Amino acid sequence: MKLDEPLKQIAKELMSIKGNIRGEGILTDIEYIRYRKGEKEVKMLEDKLKELGQPINFDEISPMEWYPIGWDVFKTLCLKEVFNWSDKDIFEMANFAPKVSFLVKMLMKYFLSAERSFKESPKYWKQHFDFAELEPYQYNEKEKFMIFRVKDFKIHPIMCVVVAGYFLRMAQFVLKSKKVGIKETKCVFKGASCDEYLINWE
Amino acid sequence: MENREIIEKKLERAKEDLEDLELYIREFSAFLPLAVCTINPLGRIININRAAEALTGYLSFEIVGDFITDIFLEKEYWERIEKEIVEKISVRNKELTLITKENKKIPINASISLRKDREGNFIGCFMALSDITEIKNLQQGLEEKIQKRTEELRDRIDELEHFREITVGRELRIVELKNRIRELEGQSVKEK
Numbered sequence: 181m182k183l184d185e186p187l188k189q190i191a192k193e194l195m196s197i198k199g200n201i202r203g204e205g206i207l208t209d210i211e212y213i214r215y216r217k218g219e220k221e222v223k224m225l226e227d228k229l230k231e232l233g234q235p236i237n238f239d240e241i242s243p244m245e246w247y248p249i250g251w252d253v254f255k256t257l258c259l260k261e262v263f264n265w266s267d268k269d270i271f272e273m274a275n276f277a278p279k280v281s282f283l284v285k286m287l288m289k290y291f292l293s294a295e296r297s298f299k300e301s302p303k304y305w306k307q308h309f310d311f312a313e314l315e316p317y318q319y320n321e322k323e324k325f326m327i328f329r330v331k332d333f334k335i336h337p338i339m340c341v342v343v344a345g346y347f348l349r350m351a352q353f354v355l356k357s358k359k360v361g362i363k364e365t366k367c368v369f370k371g372a373s374c375d376e377y378l379i380n381w382e
Numbered sequence: 383m384e385n386r387e388i389i390e391k392k393l394e395r396a397k398e399d400l401e402d403l404e405l406y407i408r409e410f411s412a413f414l415p416l417a418v419c420t421i422n423p424l425g426r427i428i429n430i431n432r433a434a435e436a437l438t439g440y441l442s443f444e445i446v447g448d449f450i451t452d453i454f455l456e457k458e459y460w461e462r463i464e465k466e467i468v469e470k471i472s473v474r475n476k477e478l479t480l481i482t483k484e485n486k487k488i489p490i491n492a493s494i495s496l497r498k499d500r501e502g503n504f505i506g507c508f509m510a511l512s513d514i515t516e517i518k519n520l521q522q523g524l525e526e527k528i529q530k531r532t533e534e535l536r537d538r539i540d541e542l543e544h545f546r547e548i549t550v551g552r553e554l555r556i557v558e559l560k561n562r563i564r565e566l567e568g569q570s571v572k573e574k
Contacts (some may be wrong), residue, residue, distance in 0.1 A: 215443065242405065244397045261519050279446040282404050285429050287421065292503055352447055353426055 188256060188338075191234050194250035197335055201252045204243040208277035209256070214216075215276075216261060228262050229255065243282060246310060253324030253336045262336070267341045274345025278353065283307055295319055297354040298326050317376070325380040326351075327365070333375060334368040340375060347377055357381040370375075404429035417511040420497075421450050423504055425464070431464060437490075441485035450509070455487060463494065467507055471496045480511065489518045 213222050223239060229236050234254055241247065260270060278284045287304060291297045297304075299318045312333040319326045330343060340378035348362040359382040366376035411418065417434035419427055427450055430442050437444065438453060451457045456478055466473050472495040480488045494511045 215441075241400060242397075244401050273545075276443060279443040286404075292505060349447065353422065353428075354424060356424055 187232055187254075187257065187261065189248075191232060191254050194254050195234075195248065196252050197248075199249040199309065199335075200246035201249050202283065202308050203241040203245045203247055204239055204281060204283055205277070205308055206247060206252050206255060207238070207243055208280050209252075209259075209273055211236045211280050212273045212276045213259060213263075221263065224320075225255070230256050232258065249309070249311070249335060253339060256338055256342065257336070264337065267338070270338060270341045271345040274312065274342040275349045276285055277346055278349040284350075291350075291354050294326070294351075294354045295321065297350070301328065301350075302343070315363050315374075324357075324382065325378060328377045328379070329366075330375040331373075337367075337369045340367055340369070341365055343375065344377060346377065351379045351381070355381050401418055417513075419450065419509045419511070421509060422506040425450050425460075428506065434511065437482075438480065439486075444483070452491060455481060463492075465493050467496050468504065477514070489514050494498065531562070 195332050203244075210222055213225065226236065226238060229305045232254075234251070236251060236255060256270060263269070265273075287307060289290065298316045301316050302314050311330040315329040315331060317327040328347060333339065333343075344364055348360065349358050351362070361380055363378045363380075364375065365378045366372035366374060368375055400434045411429075411431040414431055416435055417437040418431045419434055420427050420429040427445055427448055430438070430440070430445060435441055440453075445453070445506050453458055459478070463473060463476055470492070474493045476488055476492045476494070478492050480490045482488060490511045495508045497505045497507055498503050
């Protein structure tokens with residue numbers, strides 16, 4: 181019970197954050213739990229959320245509907261605790277998300293090439309979040325790297341891991357290379373004014 | 383305020399329509415007995431339906447993001463097909479060899495159709511795959527039968543040829559001998 185107290189406190193803080201995410205952002209993670217752990221574990225997570233005073237019925241989440249970002253982050257923190265997952269597991273979960281995303285399939289027009297995807301990425305961001313901003317900061321085909329900046333997205337450090345995992349998969353979708361990497365080069369939780377991600381490839 | 387309400391209602395309706403559409407596509411795609419893959423302009427797999435999962439042995443999320451060439455034996459031939467699709471919009475009945483998750487090689491027939499967005503940009507393609515193992519086996523069986531029958535016929539022809547050689551050769555020999563006898567008889571009459 182004592183262990184849950186910090187989570188309850190975090191929940192309060194997270195629920196006060198303004199901003200929403202598409203239901204799909206939550207559902208793709210649930211799909212990953214279903215795949216990696218099983219249906220029973222999805223129920224376990226629901227029970228844990230209920231126990232912590234933040235009940236979410238995943239079956240009732242609609243992919244295109246907007247939900248408080250606090251829900252999504254709290255769900256991620258909870259599953260981390262319930263399944264004893266590391267940041268690496270969370271990164272993998274986020275990296276998995278675009279693979280099962282209906283939005284990705286629907287918004288294929290933004291992924292014609294790496295450069296076009298880079299330029300169109302702010303529009304793509306807006307399809308997923310109704311707050312914060314994604315800035316395609318630098319693209320260098322010759323040196324094989326691109327830099328994205330995420331502004332006004334100071335929610336919780338776990339989201340840096342989530343964003344990195346997700347961005348990496350999106351880059352893997354639009355690059356010909358089989359070796360693509362990502363690194364968070366600036367972080368709001370380390371005093372920077374925005375989050376910055378460097379994606380490079382061979 | 384009233385306008386805002388109308389816009390919100392319209393948005394809500396559009397969202398519901400979109401979700402219904404998604405559900406319809408998902409159900410239709412799951413029902414479809416034909417294996418279908420969606421590929422992006424870089425040749426990466428974006429989606430596969432249930433029939434394609436069954437054919438390849440991969441679950442959708444195991445293969446989404448991989449290059450389509452990763453699951454075919456003929457990698458260079460695929461590059462040629464790609465060029466053909468861009469020129470012809472769609473290509474049909476291309477024979478390829480699928481490499482399944484279990485590393486099994488399956489002959490397949492592929493039909494590919496180009497996808498364009500509203501502005502006419504190339505946004506990838508749809509690929510339908512059908513397993514032609516049975517057809518190939520049947521074809522191979524037929525070819526083997528034809529070969530066997532051809533060999534049998536060839537043997538029969540050889541036999542007939544041999545028979546002809548024996549019978550016709552014998553007759554020719556008889557004619558030759560008869561002529562020789564006639565010649566000898568003529569000589570004998572002259573000597574008398």
